[in-house]
Amino acid sequence: MRNFKRTALLLTLPASLVAICLYAAPILQVLALSVTEPKPGLANYQNLFANAAVGRVVVTTLKVSIMTTVLTVVASYIVAFAIIHMSAGLRRVSLFLVLVPFWISVLVRAFSWITILRRRGVLNGALMETGVISSPLDLVYNLLGVTIGMVHYMMPFAILLLYANLSDIDRRIMQAARSLGARPATIFWRVWLPLSLPGLALATLFVFVFSLGFLVTPALLGAGKTLMIAEYISVQISSTSRWDLATSLSTMLLLVVGIIVFAAMRSPALRAAFVARPQQ
Amino acid sequence: MTLLAIEDLAKTYDKVTALTGINLSVEAGEFVTLLGPSGSGKTTLLMSLAGFTTPSKGTIRLDGKDITHLDPEDRDFGFVFQGYALFPHLSVANNIAFSLKVRKWEKARIDARVAEMLSLVGLDNLAGRKPRELSGGQQQRVAIARALAFGPRILLLDEPLSALDRMLRETMQKELKRLHRETGVTFVYVTHDQEEAIAMSDRIAVFNHGRIVEIGPPRDLYKKPATHFVAGFLGENNFLSGHRADDDETMVEAFGTRFSAPLQPRERPGDVLTIWVRPEHIRLGPAPGDGIGFRATVVENSFVGAVERILLRTSTGEQMVATLRSEAHSEYKPGQVVECRIDPAAIGVLPSE
Ligand SMILES: Nc1ncnc2c1ncn2[C@@H]1O[C@H](COP(=O)(O)OP(=O)(O)OP(=O)(O)O)[C@@H](O)[C@H]1O
Ligand SMILES: [Mg+2]
Numbered sequence: 216m217r218n219f220k221r222t223a224l225l226l227t228l229p230a231s232l233v234a235i236c237l238y239a240a241p242i243l244q245v246l247a248l249s250v251t252e253p254k255p256g257l258a259n260y261q262n263l264f265a266n267a268a269v270g271r272v273v274v275t276t277l278k279v280s281i282m283t284t285v286l287t288v289v290a291s292y293i294v295a296f297a298i299i300h301m302s303a304g305l306r307r308v309s310l311f312l313v314l315v316p317f318w319i320s321v322l323v324r325a326f327s328w329i330t331i332l333r334r335r336g337v338l339n340g341a342l343m344e345t346g347v348i349s350s351p352l353d354l355v356y357n358l359l360g361v362t363i364g365m366v367h368y369m370m371p372f373a374i375l376l377l378y379a380n381l382s383d384i385d386r387r388i389m390q391a392a393r394s395l396g397a398r399p400a401t402i403f404w405r406v407w408l409p410l411s412l413p414g415l416a417l418a419t420l421f422v423f424v425f426s427l428g429f430l431v432t433p434a435l436l437g438a439g440k441t442l443m444i445a446e447y448i449s450v451q452i453s454s455t456s457r458w459d460l461a462t463s464l465s466t467m468l469l470l471v472v473g474i475i476v477f478a479a480m481r482s483p484a485l486r487a488a489f490v491a492r493p494q495q
Numbered sequence: 496m497t498l499l500a501i502e503d504l505a506k507t508y509d510k511v512t513a514l515t516g517i518n519l520s521v522e523a524g525e526f527v528t529l530l531g532p533s534g535s536g537k538t539t540l541l542m543s544l545a546g547f548t549t550p551s552k553g554t555i556r557l558d559g560k561d562i563t564h565l566d567p568e569d570r571d572f573g574f575v576f577q578g579y580a581l582f583p584h585l586s587v588a589n590n591i592a593f594s595l596k597v598r599k600w601e602k603a604r605i606d607a608r609v610a611e612m613l614s615l616v617g618l619d620n621l622a623g624r625k626p627r628e629l630s631g632g633q634q635q636r637v638a639i640a641r642a643l644a645f646g647p648r649i650l651l652l653d654e655p656l657s658a659l660d661r662m663l664r665e666t667m668q669k670e671l672k673r674l675h676r677e678t679g680v681t682f683v684y685v686t687h688d689q690e691e692a693i694a695m696s697d698r699i700a701v702f703n704h705g706r707i708v709e710i711g712p713p714r715d716l717y718k719k720p721a722t723h724f725v726a727g728f729l730g731e732n733n734f735l736s737g738h739r740a741d742d743d744e745t746m747v748e749a750f751g752t753r754f755s756a757p758l759q760p761r762e763r764p765g766d767v768l769t770i771w772v773r774p775e776h777i778r779l780g781p782a783p784g785d786g787i788g789f790r791a792t793v794v795e796n797s798f799v800g801a802v803e804r805i806l807l808r809t810s811t812g813e814q815m816v817a818t819l820r821s822e823a824h825s826e827y828k829p830g831q832v833v834e835c836r837i838d839p840a841a842i843g844v845l846p847s848e
Contacts, residue, residue: 387580390547393567394574395594396645405593409584 249462259463276443280426283365291373325435356438364432373418380414413488498523504553513539530692531702537685573642575652581626588622594645612640733815751810752789767847776841777817786836
């Protein structure tokens with residue numbers, strides 16, 4: 216047993232080394248730069264709070280992230296709930312369809328959305344053709360477009376998380392509720408929903424944290440007009456070479472995400488999501 | 496008065512026949528047990544009664560009204576599930592109150608009923624606990640209280656005690672009997688434990704391969720089983736082969752002796768028969784007495800507490816078990832030849848299969 220543990224530990228070594236070299240070291244470097252560039256001290260952080268442009272970016276990021284999280288979690292819950300109620304065959308097909316987006320590059324997905332949503336795109340074309348609208352709608356290169364793209368990106372993750380949680384729930388509990396006289400709506404509100412809270416909390420946390428630092432989709436579907444933190448940081452580094460701003464903002468983002476995750480993990484609902492349920 | 500009538504019920508899954516030709520009627524206030532080996536269809540019948548499984552054929556009537564296709568939530572049957580299936584997010588009190596809230600009872604009435612149910616199952620001081628903070632036996636009581644709270648027409652129980660250890664199981668058997676007596680609710684109880692069935696039921700329906708083999712009070716099924724299956728499933732039994740004597744049609748020859756036995760007229764001389772005799776009905780020792788006498792050799796003698804189990808070999812080479820009260824019997828040693836006696840009334844004869 217001890218031997219096995221030692222071997223197991225040894226096996227994690229290469230991966231750990233890679234992670235430390237490619238991940239932890241650069242992060243520490245960013246941290247260091249944020250308090251040394253251009254001169255040592257916390258001045259960069261003071262500037263951050265005084266910077267109006269950063270303020271706007273933060274507000275946009277929060278707006279998009281919150282909207283994305285709410286829409287993704289609600290939509291994914293509906294899909295996951297439907298999937299667990301399907302027959303085995305249909306469920307396999309549905310889960311496969313949920314997985315398909317994972318094989319398509321995020322770039323391809325973003326460009327596909329542009330094709331669909333732009334002023335002379337597929338959707339506007341169809342709506343104008345059928346006479347529903349007379350002038351094209353602004354569906355992309357704004358908050359709406361970014362949110363649509365992000366929701367689409369996040370949903371498979373959220374669906375799988377919620378599906379795992381929902382399929383863990385003992386279905387006899389629902390039968391018990393029925394035998395006690397509860398109708399479907401009552402069973403949903405009084406039983407399914409409360410028992411889904413751990414999964415919902417986990418999915419919400421995951422999607423929100425992921426959204427905060429999202430780069431590709433907002434960059435392409437926002438086209439620089441709807442600017443989120445990650446893209447803003449990348450512009451500071453690659454275009455304007457403002458390392459002070461980029462590194463301090465990155466550190467702040469990391470800190471905020473850390474605090475959110477830490478606080479969330481202390482909530483009973485999320486704790487429950489990580490505790491292995493006893494098998495019946 | 497017949498409360499529940501099951502008429503010619505059948506259930507088939509794709510290829511599996513889970514139930515066929517089930518006829519059973521349950522009187523109001525009765526304690527009926529569905530007993531049978533694993534896979535014999537007990538749960539399928541219980542789920543059909545509860546409305547969770549739709550029968551392929553047949554009718555279920557409650558008070559003469561056809562309820563075969565009624566939704567489970569409209570049946571007013573209590574159900575106690577094998578794993579209890581308590582609501583993990585609700586306290587004990589709220590688990591019990593669930594059916595009452597669904598029925599929109601007034602708050603004061605719900606509180607009174609919950610308190611009544613809690614004291615009925617002896618959990619007064621645990622009202623605020625969550626199910627995961629209870630022991631198995633306590634969870635079981637909550638499940639029963641929850642199922643009884645709204646005053647069900649019938650309480651259906653699917654192997655409610657199978658997860659408990661032996662001691663607790665015996666306590667809970669008594670507890671269930673008491674609840675049955677005190678509430679007057681009709682119980683339909685599923686188990687594969689024949690001792691449990693015998694100890695608790697007014698009547699037992701014995702299942703095998705999706706059919707009811709026999710129905711009757713435990714005493715009748717134990718003492719006068721009509722089938723080989725029931726004779727072997729209920730209690731311990733010895734099966735020996737015999738045949739009808741050629742020279743006297745009222746006599747049976749078996750295990751090296753001959754005796755008169757209740758024979759069916761359709762059995763002819765020479766017919767092979769199965770004789771059964773319960774271990775507790777075999778008496779050992781030279782003590783004079785009437786009954787069927789024969790000789791056997793002791794093969795093994797094992798002490799199991801209150802009784803002693805003695806494995807015997809008859810002169811025909813068959814083995815049988817005798818159980819004797821442990822007193823001075825330890826003198827039976829392997830290899831010893833003993834005189835045995837059986838009261839003719841305790842012997843059963845079945846046509847051989
Ligand atoms: N949903 C189902 N699909 C297919 N076959 C089923 C299904 N449910 C039950 N069966 C089959 O029907 C038969 C009876 O099953 P049932 O669960 O009623 O047995 P049981 O008497 O309750 O057994 P146990 O004591 O093991 O609980 C079994 O052969 C089982 O495999
Ligand atoms: Mg069963």
